[in-house]
Amino acid sequence: MSWAADAGSRPIIRFEDVTITYPQAATPVLAGLDLQIPEGELVLVVGRTGSGKSTLLRSINGLVPHFTGGTLTGRVLVDGRDTAAHPPRELADVVGVVLQDPGSGFVADTVEEELAYGMECLGIPPEVMRRRVEETLDLLGLSEIRSRPLLTLSAGQRQRVAIGAALTPHPSILVLDEPTSALDPGAAEEVLAALQRLVHDLSVTVVLAEHRLERVVQYADRIVIVPGDGQPVRSGTPSQVMAQTPIAPPVVELGRLVGWQPLPLSVRDARRAAIGLRDLLVGHAPPVRTSAAPGTGTRAAAPAIRTDRLTVLFGATMALADVSLEAAPGQIIALMGRNGAGKSTLLASLVGLGQRGRGSVQSGNVRIDGRDPALLRGPGLLATVGLVPCDPADLLEHGTIAEECRAGDRDGHLDPGTTRAVLALLAPELTDGMHPRDLSEGQRLLLALALVLAARPPVLLLDEPTRGLDYPTKARLVDLVRDLAAAGHCVVLATHDVELVAEVATRVIVLADGEVVADGPTADVVVASPMLAPQVAKVLAPHPWLTVSDVTASIGSLLLRTHAPTSGEEIP
Amino acid sequence: MTAAPLASRLAGRAWIAVAIVSGIGIVAFAWPLFAPAGSMAVAHADVAPWLFALLMPLLLAVALAAAADGSDGALDAKAVAIIGVLAAVACALRPLGGGTAGLEPIWIILILGGRVLGPGCGFLLGAIALFASGLLTGGVGPWLPYQMLGAAWVAMGAGLLPRLTGRAEIGMLACYGAVASLGYGLLLNLWFWPLATALPSAIAYQPGAEPLVNTLAWLRFTLLTSLGYDIPRAVLTTILILIAGKPILAALRRAARRASFGSVGTFQGSRQTPAHQPVAAESVGRHDADDDLMRVTT
Amino acid sequence: MSHGRRARWLHPGAWWAWALGLAAAASQTTNPLLLALIIAVAATVVVSRRPQAPWARSFGFFLRLGLLIIAIRLIVQVAFSASVGTTVILDLPGVALPDWMAGVRIGGQVTIESLLIALYDGLRLAAILAAFGAANSLASPARLLKSVPAALYEVGVSVVLAMTFTPALVTDLGRVQQARYLRGRASTGPRAVAGAAMPVLEGALERSVALAAAMDARGYGRRGTASPRRARTAAGLLLAGLVACAIGTYGLVSADAPGVLGLPMVGFGVTAAIASLAWSGRTTARTRYRPDPWGRPEWGVLGCGIAVAFAFAAAARISPDSMHTAVDPPAWPALGLLPSIGLLLALGPGLLAPPIPGSATAVPRIGRR
Incomplete structure (x- = not known):
């Protein structure tokens, strides 16, 4: 089903019977797509990983198939231009694109130069460039960091710079692939507010894909659902679509x-x-949310995690200050706080990496299951505590899944096949011969989890586990975390995802500037907080x-x- | 898996420029070996290396500009990005070998990169990697143009080697690595050799002497001075290629496949571009005629 | 600002021109006094106009390299004693290398004259290196890349990418090494670096694909507005220039080529090649954001470089003795008028160049009062 353009606003993007097939693919990733996107709307594209959502976004400016290869039948018209005749570079003045992981798309070395790059390519006169850079710096609140090297920016700043860089050539269409997935709730709201301002004030057409519907649905004028598996793309107004779709934010x-x-x-x-x-x-x-009953084993007596006045210094900055915590087996703890609050540092200390960072000094005690992780090595460490870093691909260094799993068995001195068996439980769809780097974000996470879980560590730490995950994968992760907790593992999640926390955590610890500012049962901590409360809590406040x-x-x-x-x- | 070069190829004009500049480069390196007594270079043997050191950057700039000229489609975004990233890898590896008996691991990147990207992009990769590394370390000196040209040749040579696959390819590249890194050392001794005066005659440059005399003196000079540096480098390069060659080549080729280098986006069943868009219509023709980037079927 | 002038960056090209002039001057002489003064001039200017940046520390590196070269030069002199002079100060036992080394002897008598030759020779190289070191310290590489000619745009972009990616790669390496620790593997030592190298390379290559897509989407490689004729002219000029350079180079190294085939031909070729670069650069539609201006200070600094090179070249013509201090018998170095004037002029950039902006790369600009 598709909708007709509103009376008065002409469609700026038209897909006419578009079918896209990648090289060496048996079936098309998108088939028979008819879609018209009117000018000045904010369009949300929804679909699970691999459904063809990114393909749809990338075909708007011709990256598909000019850049990626493949075959496109039908035609895509953007502001009257056929993408068959216009490769992406020739559409750069009409379509601004912010791809996933904005940091990897930076060409220049400082913020100002990056903002100007697209305009330089388009040959915009220097005076105009100067003016637009200043305007964009103000529009996105970047003027404080205008001459900073891009490498030193935080995730939210990088995202805003990427959006700014796409905006300076004044495109009439802005395409964004998961713009808020790496951001904390505050930064995400800043970015979305900026986008809304573009739509309302400058009549820019914004097409964005996002897994975290709860953040975006309220801003959308239209929603396009890409179901994948060859089913037709559907679209409609948010309330039409939200009434039917199986995936919806909690408020819906x-x-x-x-x-x-x-x-x-x-x-x-x-x-x-x-x-x-x-x-x-x-x-x-x-309903009272309790942590799983402590196991009957001897382990139950000792706390799974205990830190005592844990302090970590990076040079002169204090990353963690006097953190004293205790966590019991079976607890699911959410570690929250803005980017740079010390979440990752705490996780690093819990696996014994506190002293190993460049110039970092750790004092105080850390005990995992009664042992100091910094003194453990190899299999002993693996059997005590496991950490899945926020980029799970860091853990993967072999050529196939089978090799990766065998290496996991060797690392942990496990019986051959242990890791593979765990992976088969977590992700039955993965086969031995696949290359770990070819997997989707979610599949990589599951593979990394399998590697870590194989040694059955009593304490499992996950850094930003839901970044880039679609709803089905996230649901799988939630079930998995609950099962692990029920089996007596203590699970710590460092996350920005308030809905995940509401769903799964039994306890929330909030960090700010390296200090614990809140610690308690999930409901007690999040209900009163404007940033951390899930949607249902906000709707029903003051009820918990x-x-x-x-x-x-x-x-x-x-x-x-x-x-x-x-x-x-x-x-x- | 194919062993064919995956990046875009240079246009004919670019090859002519690269060939001429390489020819002049050979003279700039090797004139002490063959320049006869009456020539100007020999008459001013203490100035000639500096003159060539001034001339080479200019000529390199011309060669690089010709090779990278966008209108020939030689250096599209994919090629620029992968060359930039590989050059960064080489730059990051360079300090690892700094000062330790010539163990310079960057050669494996230049050789394998040149192999996968093909001779044209290999030439660019070699030159750009050394230039970026010179800028990063603040080591821009008269030696830089010579280093750039030498490294460009090494990477280009890897792209010119015959197409083999599997173990034969790794073996060939390992041998090439040894030869190339030794050859690079020998070559880089040449440019400043005429400046090293007051050496005993058996290892010194003798202006205007017979080519054989000077060649032997140069080889002896290398043997006495830099071979202790060059041999470990050659051994390291060979060993690295034998050990890590296969996975690195596979990674590079996977990246090239992922970027679909040289792939053709095809459009089918799209109706003719509307006639009121002369720009578009013209550009279709250009694509067809000029770089065969896409086939637009109507 | 101490000079009451607006702080700005001097065009990096001007610094390089000045430094090359200084290097050219150094190459004209073996007079140790003049060479020492050249190093002093370079050091003075570097100290007065060096910014706070990692690359700005390279002057010290070049000075140390110069010292190393002097040392090597002296050692070579001692090791392969040549028969210059009569004042023996050291008599080492000699060792003859095998026949195939053509009778090279190691050791033997060391004379003060031969050591002086070595010292002056090494000093000259050190002075040239000091000039290069000054350029490395004064001219920002990032700004240098911003001002590459338009024809070299693509190359410039890949160099910028390489330079910005390198520190990111080092960070990646640290992260991956930590990840190895998480898998219970060694995270330090050469084996760990080797093990971490593959994931880093894979990650970097993945990013290069994303980067290429982003660049393409942002207009990299858009067709210029060039007419085919203009492009053909540029190509023709380029070819003519290169062929002329090739012929000129042949003229330089051949005994029986007429003189006009030497330097003049090279000069013509270089001019044509530069013209071609400039011409093909004009065919691009790209523009530049806040390019470094080339104003009066730049001309001044450039002039200083030319002046010192010219003064030394003229002095070498007029009074070669003062430029090449005698060693047999050893003489005191002379300080001629012409080189002195040249050296004084070479100090000019210390005053002519505008003051550098206060570490603009590190500190965000604060609102004006």
């Missing part, structure tokens, strides 16, 4: 559950609709419900339906 799920009409897309709308629901909840308590399933569990959907403002419709 809550709305569907209760039967609110029109379906609220933002927390604000939902709060207005939820007055009745909140009244209903008075006197109920959310965190997820839709909690609401369902404690009150039951039948009761809810009778109290909904409009009811009678069957909810799928």
Whole structure:
């Protein structure tokens, strides 16, 4: 199904019966796509990894198939230009593109030069360039860092610079592939606010793909669903699409559950609709979330993690200050805080890397399962604590999955085949001969997890595990983490993903400037926090419900339906 | 897996420029060996190396500009990016070998990179890697143009070697690595050799002497001075290629495949570009005629 | 700012021109006094106009390299004693190398005259290196790359990429080594570096593909507005220049070529090649963001470089004795008028060049009061 262009606004992007097949692929990645995107809209493209979402985005400026190879039948018209006749470089004045991992697309060495690069290629006069760079610096709040080398920027700054660099040539279309996946909630909101300003004030057409619907749906004018597996692409207004799609942000799920009409897309709308629901909840308590019962083994007596006045200094800056923690087996702990708050440093100290960074000095005690990880090496370390770094590909260094797993067995002195068996449980679709570097982000994570889990460490640390993961993979990860906790593992997640935390964590620790500023059961910490609260908590505040399933569990959907403002419709 | 070079090829004009500059480069290196007594270079043997050191950067610039000229489609974004990244790898490897008996691991990158990218991009890779490394370390001196040209030849040579696959290819590259790094050392001794005056006559440059006399003196000079540096380098390069050659070649070729170097985006069933867009129509023709980048079928 | 002038970066090309002039001057003489003064001039200017940046430290490296060359030169002199002079100061036992080394002897008598020759010779190389070191320290490589001619744009981009990627690779290497530790493997030592190298290379190559896509999407390699005729002219000039250079080079190294085939031909070839670069550079549609201006200070610095080279060349013509200090018997070095004037002029950039902006790369600009 597709929609016709709104009266008055002409379609700036037109896909006419487009089918795209990559070389050496048996089936097309996109088939029979008819789509028109009107000028000045913010269009959200949704789909799971490998569904053809990125292909759709990249075909807007002709990167597919000019850059990637492959065959495109039908035609793509962008601002009246056929991409068959215009390679990406010739469309650079119309389409600005920000690809995944913006840091890898930087050409220049400082912020200002990077902003100017695209304009230099287009031959824009120097005076105009100068003016636009200044404007863009202000628009995106980059003027403080204008002469900084790009290498020294934080993830949020890099993302904003990449957007700015795509904006300076004044394209009428901006295409972004997962612009907020690496950002903490605050930085993500800044970026999305900037995008919304472009759409509203400058009438730029924005097409963006994003897995974290809860962050974006409320800003979208249109949603395009790319289901993959050869099924037709669907599109519609957010409320149309959100009423049907199996994947929806919590606020929409809550709305569907209760039967609110029109379906609220933002927390604000939902709060207005939820007055009745909140009244209903008075006197109920959310289901108590407990950590899995401590195992019966001897391990249960000792805390899985204990740190005592842990302090880490990088030169003059204090990355961690007097952190004293204790964690029991079976707990799922979310470590939160903005980028640079010390989350990764704490994880590094917990695996004994605190002293090993360049110029870092660690003091205080760390005990994992009663042992100091810094004194452990090789199999002993693997059997005690495992860390999956935020780029899981760092762990992978062999040519095939089979080799990688064999190396894992050797590293941990495990029985041959152990790692492969764990991987078969986590990701049955992966086969021996695949190259680890050819896997998707989510598959790499699962492979790295298998390598770490094979030695059955009582403590498992995950750094940003949901970055770039689609909903199905994330659901798999959530189940996996719960199973591990139930089996007596202590799992620590450093994450920005508030919905993941609401879903799975039993305890939340918030870090700021290296200090613990909050530590307690998930609901206690996140409900009151504007940045860390999940959508359901924001809608139902001051009631401490965190997820839709909690609401369902404690009150039951039948009761809810009778109290909904409009009811009678069957909810799928 | 094919052993064919995967990056774009140089246009004919670029090859002529590279060939002429290489020819002048050979003279700039080797004139002490054959220049006769009456020639100007011999008459001013203490100035000639400096003159060539001034001339070479200019000529290299011309050769690089011709080789990289965008209008011939020689250096598209893919080639620039991969050359830049490989040059960065070479730069990062260079300090590792600094000062330790000539163990310069950068040669494996230049040789394998030249092998995968082909002779044209190999030439660019060699020159650019040494230049970037000179700039990064603040080591821009009169030796730099000679180093750039030498490294460009080494990487280009790897791309010109016959097409073999599997072990035969690794063996061939390992042998080439030994020969090339020894040859590079010998060659780089030549440019400043005329400046090293007051050596005993058996190892000194004798202006205007018979080519054989000077050649032997140069070989003896190398034997006495830099061979202790060159041989470990050649051995290291060979060993590195034998050990790491296969995975690195595979990684480079995978990257080239991933970037679909030389691939052709095909458009089928797209109707004719509207007639009111002369720019577009013209550019279709250009693509077809000039660089055969895409086939637009109607 | 001490001089009451606006702080800005001097065009890196001007620094290089000045340094090359200084190097050319050094190559004209073996007078130790003049050579020492050239090094002093270079050091003075470097100290007065060197910015705070890692590359700016390379002057010291070049000075040490110069010292090393003097030392090697002296050692070579001692090892292969040549029969210059009569004042023997050391008599080493001699060792004759095998026949196939054509009777090279190691050791023997060492004379003060031969040592002086070696010293002056080494000093000259050291002075030339000092001039290069000054250029390396004063001219920012990033700015130098910004001002490459348009025809060399693609090459310039790959050099910039290489230079910005290198520190990122070093960071990657550290990260991957930590990841090896997480797998229970050795994370230090040569084996660990070797093991970490492959993931780093794979990561870098992956990024190069992403980078290429981003560059393509941002307009890298757009067709210029060049007319085919212009492009043909540039190509023709290029070919003519290269052929002329080839002929000229042949003229330089051949005994029976007429004189016009030597330097003049090379000069013509170089001119044509430069013209071709300039011409093909004009066919591009690209523009430049905030290019470094070439103003009066640049002309001044360039002039200083030319002046010192010219003064030394003229002095070498007029009074060769003062430029080449005698060693047999040893004489005191002379200080001629012409070289002195040249050296004074060479100090000019210390005043002519505008003050450098206060470490602009490190500190963000703070709002004006």
